Structure formats: structure tokens, C-alpha cells
Amino acid sequence: MKDFRVLIxxxxxxxxxxxxxxxxxxxxxxxxxxxxxxxxxxxxAQVFDVVVLDVRMPGMDGIETLREMxxxxxxxxxxxxxxxxxxxxxxxxxxxxxxxxxxxPADIDELLEKIRQAYQRKSLHEDRLKxxxxxx
Amino acid sequence: xVSMLERxxxxxxxxxxxxxxxxxxxxxxxxLWLKAGGxxxxxxxxLACLSFIRTHHLVxxxxxxxRQKCRLDQELIQSxxxxxxxVFASGIAHEINNxxxxxxxxxxxxxxxxxxxxxxxxxxLPEMEDxxxxxxxxxxxxxxxxxxxxxxxxxxxPLIQAADLNRLxxxxxxxxxxxxxxxxxxxLRNYQPELPPLFTDPPLMRQVVLNLLNNAMQAVDxxxxxxxxxxxxxxxxxxxxxxxxxxxxxxxxxxxxxPFFTTKPQGKGTGLGLSICHGIVTKLGGxxxxxxxxxxxxxFTIHLPEDNESHVCKSQSADSR
Numbered sequence: 001m002k003d004f005r006v007l008i009x010x011x012x013x014x015x016x017x018x019x020x021x022x023x024x025x026x027x028x029x030x031x032x033x034x035x036x037x038x039x040x041x042x043x044x045a046q047v048f049d050v051v052v053l054d055v056r057m058p059g060m061d062g063i064e065t066l067r068e069m070x071x072x073x074x075x076x077x078x079x080x081x082x083x084x085x086x087x088x089x090x091x092x093x094x095x096x097x098x099x100x101x102x103x104x105p106a107d108i109d110e111l112l113e114k115i116r117q118a119y120q121r122k123s124l125h126e127d128r129l130k131x132x133x134x135x136x
Numbered sequence: 137x138v139s140m141l142e143r144x145x146x147x148x149x150x151x152x153x154x155x156x157x158x159x160x161x162x163x164x165x166x167x168l169w170l171k172a173g174g175x176x177x178x179x180x181x182x183l184a185c186l187s188f189i190r191t192h193h194l195v196x197x198x199x200x201x202x203r204q205k206c207r208l209d210q211e212l213i214q215s216x217x218x219x220x221x222x223v224f225a226s227g228i229a230h231e232i233n234n235x236x237x238x239x240x241x242x243x244x245x246x247x248x249x250x251x252x253x254x255x256x257x258x259x260x261l262p263e264m265e266d267x268x269x270x271x272x273x274x275x276x277x278x279x280x281x282x283x284x285x286x287x288x289x290x291x292x293x294p295l296i297q298a299a300d301l302n303r304l305x306x307x308x309x310x311x312x313x314x315x316x317x318x319x320x321x322x323x324l325r326n327y328q329p330e331l332p333p334l335f336t337d338p339p340l341m342r343q344v345v346l347n348l349l350n351n352a353m354q355a356v357d358x359x360x361x362x363x364x365x366x367x368x369x370x371x372x373x374x375x376x377x378x379x380x381x382x383x384x385x386x387x388x389x390x391x392x393x394x395p396f397f398t399t400k401p402q403g404k405g406t407g408l409g410l411s412i413c414h415g416i417v418t419k420l421g422g423x424x425x426x427x428x429x430x431x432x433x434x435x436f437t438i439h440l441p442e443d444n445e446s447h448v449c450k451s452q453s454a455d456s457r
Contacts (some may be wrong), residue, residue, distance in 0.1 A: 082311075087350050091313045094343040095287065101311050101342075117297065117338065124295045 004049040004119045008032040009039040009065065010081065011057045014093040014102075019052075022108050028115070036065030043072055050099075050118045052111070055089055063092050070097045075125050077118035081106060161187060169180040211423070214393065218414060221395050229285035236282065243268060284408045285395075294337035294419055301334045301366055301373055302327040309364050310343040312353060319358045326365035334373050336420055336440060344413045348377040348436050351409060355381025355434060361449075371439040372422075378435035384428040392426055400423075 006028055010016045016032040023030035031048075037060055039051070051069060055062035066078055080093045083104040090101055097117050099118040102111060169177030178276055254262045261395035308321050316323050345364075352362040358381035367374050384392060391397045393414040398407030417424045421441050428434035 004140055035293075042151070053203075084314065087312050087315050090346055091310075091350055097339070099339050100242070101307065102309055117299075121295055121297055124297065126207065128293075128295070 003027075003029055005047065005127070006030045006115055007039060007042065007051045009034070009036065009051060009057070011035060012054075013066055019106075019108070019111075023115075026112060028112075030063040036060030036068075037070060040068055041074070043069065043076075047073075049122050050115050051076060052076045052102075052115070053078050053080055053124055055086075055093070055134070056084065063096065066093060066098060067098050075122055075124045075129070079111075079114055079118055095111075116121040128135060139243055153367070157191070159188065214390075215418060218227070218393060218395075218411060218418075221411075222415065225285045225395055229282040232278070233282045233286070236278050238257065240272065240279070243271050243275060247272070281406055282410075284406060284412065286457055288410065291420050295341055296335050297338055299336055299338045299341070301331050301375070302329075304334075304338060304341055304377060305345055305366055308342055308349055311346065312349045315317045316353060316362065319353070319356075320360075321353055321356050322357070322361040324361055324363040326363060328367040331366065331368060331373070334440065339418075340416045344416050344438065345375065345377070347409050348438075352379035352381065352434075353434075354378050355379045355383075356383065371441040372442045375438040375440075376435055378433060380433045383428040383430040383432045384426065384434050389428065391428060393424070 006023060008016055008019055008023075008030060010032070011034050012021075013034060016034060018024070020030045020032040031042075033042055034052075036057060039053070040060075042048075053065060053069075054060050062080060062082075069076065069078055074097075077099040078097075080090075080098045080101045081104060082089070082101060093101065099121065100114050102114060116122075161184050165180050168180045171177070171179065213337065246403070247265075250261065250265060252266070252345055253261060305327070306325065309325065313323050343414075349362065349364070351370075354377050356362060362376045362380075363376070365376040365378075388397075388399065393410050394407075395411040396407040398405045400407075414424055422439050424438045426434060426436050
């Protein structure tokens with residue numbers, strides 16, 4: 001699998017730092033930002049393959065951010081991260097096209113596995129779009 | 137639907153008649169035996185018994201076949217009905233989407249303009265702002281419904297990946313667990329260990345499982361249990377979600393997957409959840425069914441076919457990169 005870029009969005013600085021560091025240690029090109037607004041601004045300028053997004057953040061919350069992200073980059077996959085699972089937000093997130101939900105505290109290997117699967121899905125999706133273009 | 141039930145009853149009656157005829161034949165053989173006595177009589181009786189057993193067996197088989205056909209017919213009607221409603225609904229949603237978007241934009245614009253007004257000069261400004269906010273809220277509600285509808289009829293093909301079904305189901309169970317505990321609902325798990333990998337569209341499947349869990353919890357409301365189970369059956373992968381809730385009345389069972397069918401109070405549910413589930417499962421090549429008796433809870437069962445060649449190929453090509 002080729003290198004891919006991951007963006008972590010979480011308002012807890014400790015968590016953010018740790019997870020970015022641990023992903024980098026596993027040779028994943030990971031970056032972190034601490035709010036939905038920052039994430040969207042970064043997405044305007046750069047391309048990411050997978051986003052890991054906290055559901056509960058002050059300001060723009062995870063669901064709102066997800067909606068906007070999917071509008072901007074429909075093929076990019078988003079994994080939602082939640083500490084206090086609410087069924088309602090889970091349903092909303094899945095319907096908006098989230099790849100998966102993960103409960104906090106997230107086990108790093110589990111998260112890594114989900115990121116890989118999300119990336120695989122994104123690649124499949126891109127392949128399909130390319131095929132469609134060739135046929136169309 | 138009614139005509140099919142009638143046909144079914146007719147066949148039940150015919151079956152009974154055939155059985156009666158066989159018994160009659162055996163009874164007729166009895167005087168023969170008495171009259172002829174000995175070997176011939178016994179042979180006649182034996183033949184009569186044999187013919188009875190044979191007829192009975194045949195009748196049973198015909199009835200089973202008829203039952204199967206009825207079920208298939210019903211499933212076909214159901215899926216055709218849902219498909220046509222889907223086309224219709226997405227057509228409307230598409231038409232309404234644009235006006236709603238314009239209403240939303242204009243309302244946002246008014247809000248922006250109003251911010252520049254002086255409340256001292258312009259009396260009643262706070263009330264206008266309140267009203268405008270309500271307009272925006274309702275626009276959002278409409279938008280959500282049209283999006284769900286478009287989603288429901290979306291032609292997008294699933295993206296097939298290998299998934300661990302138990303894991304997928306349990307992730308969703310964990311997601312609802314905290315809320316379940318707070319309402320004293322037990323989540324019981326009954327997973328068959330070491331299932332083979334399932335080739336499916338994982339996010340779509342998650343959406344279905346989560347939807348069923350949410351429905352089950354709403355049916356229980358408080359103090360009860362929701363059971364999630366997985367296993368391999370003769371029809372492939374099976375996922376079952378059952379609850380100890382209020383159950384579904386028999387007259388609603390046929391309509392439970394119809395779009396907009398809801399028993400919840402107005403504004404509480406769009407009635408699209410289960411029809412979206414039905415659409416997704418069908419798109420994934422599987423089937424979804426419901427069993428329930430009023431007051432006895434309900435069980436939703438999903439069947440998904442075991443992997444096929446093309447799916448495996450797709451996923452392998454993705455792995456090899």
C-alpha cells in the first residue's frame with residue numbers, strides 16, 4: 001500500500017499530539033488540528049486521504065464538520081471518534097457518509113486498522129471513478 | 137396480497153380434501169379385506185395404506201411448494217413496490233430540493249441584512265429574528281428529509297470490501313450501549329465465533345445495523361433487552377436484531393418497510409429508516425425480514441449471500457497496491 005495522508009481533528013491537545021506521534025511512528029503521514037474550522041481551512045489547501053474526526057468539539061461540532069467535509073471532498077473517508085456515544089449523532093454521522101465510529105479511548109492498533117480500511121475504500125472509490133470516466 | 141392469501145387457503149382446503157380421499161380409500165378397502173379374507177384382503181389393505189401414505193406425502197410437498205411460492209411472490213411484490221415508490225420519491229425530492237435551497241439562502245440573506253438594522257429604529261426586530269430562525273429551522277428539516285429520500289433512491293453502487301461481520305456488528309452495539317444502559321436496556325450478544333470474511337459495503341452495513349439497533353431500543357423504551365446475533369445459515373450470513381418491546385401489529389408488518397410508514401408521533405420520525413435499510417440490504421444482494429407479535433417484541437433478520445468471485449477480485453486488487 002502506498003503512503004497516504006491522515007488528518008486528526010480533536011480539541012484535546014494531549015490526545016491529538018499523542019495520536020499524531022504514534023501514527024507517525026507507524027510510518028503514516030499524519031497531521032493534527034484542533035477544530036472543525038481549522039480542518040476545513042486545511043482541506044482547502046491540501047489533500048488528505050482519511051480524516052479522524054472528534055464528534056464533540058466546541059464551535060463547529062463533528063457532525064457539522066463532517067457534512068462540510070463530505071461536500072468538499074466526497075471521496076475522502078472520515079472516521080468519527082466519540083467519547084460519549086449518542087445514538088442520534090451516530091445515525092446522523094453514518095447517514096452523512098462517515099466510514100465508521102470509534103469509541104474513545106481509541107486503541108491505536110484498532111484505529112490504524114480502521115484507517116487502513118478507510119484508505120482502501122477511498123482507493124476503490126477512485127478506481128471506480130476513473131473507470132467511469134474511461135467508459136463515459 | 138389478499139388474493140394470494142385466498143389462493144393459499146384454497147390450497148389448504150384442497151390438501152385436506154385429498155387427505156380425506158385417501159382415508160376414504162383405506163376405509164373402502166376394509167370391507168374388501170373382510171370379504172376376501174386372507175392374503176388378497178391383506179394385500180388390498182396394504183396397498184390402500186401405501187397409497188394413503190404416498191398421497192399424503194405428495195400433498196405435503198405441494199403445500200410446501202405453494203407456501204414457498206407465496207413467500208417469493210410476496211417478496212417480489214414488496215421489492216417492486218419499494219422500487220417504484222423510491223423512483224417516485226426521489227423525483228419529488230429532487231424537484232423540491234432546489235426551491236428549499238433558495239428559500240434557505242434568501243432567509244440567510246435576510247438574517248444578514250437584519251443584523252445591520254438598528255433595533256431602536258426598527259421596532260419588532262427581535263420577533264422578526266425569532267420568526268426567521270424558525271423559517272431556517274424548518275428549511276433544515278425539509279432539507280434533511282429530501283436528502284434522506286435521495287439517499288434512499290441513490291443508484292450508487294456499493295463499494296465492496298472484506299469485513300469481519302462480528303466486529304462490524306459489535307462496533308455498532310458498543311455505540312448504542314451507553315444510551316442503552318442509561319435506559320436500563322441490556323444489549324445481549326450472541327455471535328457465532330470465527331465467521332469467514334464478509335464481502336460487503338461496510339459503512340452501508342453499519343448504517344443498517346445501527347438503524348435496527350436504534351429501532352429496537354425505541355421499541356423497548358426502558359427496562360428490557362435488545363439481542364444482536366450473527367451466524368452462518370443455509371442462506372449465507374445472518375444478522376438478527378430482536379427486542380423485548382411492544383411488538384408490531386400484524387396489519388403493519390406488510391408496510392413496515394414502506395417509505396413514510398411510521399407509527400411514531402408526527403415530527404418524530406420520517407418513516408424512512410427501515411425503507412433505507414431495505415434498500416441497502418437489497419443493493420448488497422441480501423434480504424431483510426421481520427417477525428413480530430404484538431406485545432411480544434420484534435425480530436429483524438438480515439441475510440447476506442456468501443462472497444462471490446467478482447467481489448473477491450475487486451478487494452484483492454485493492455490490497456495488492
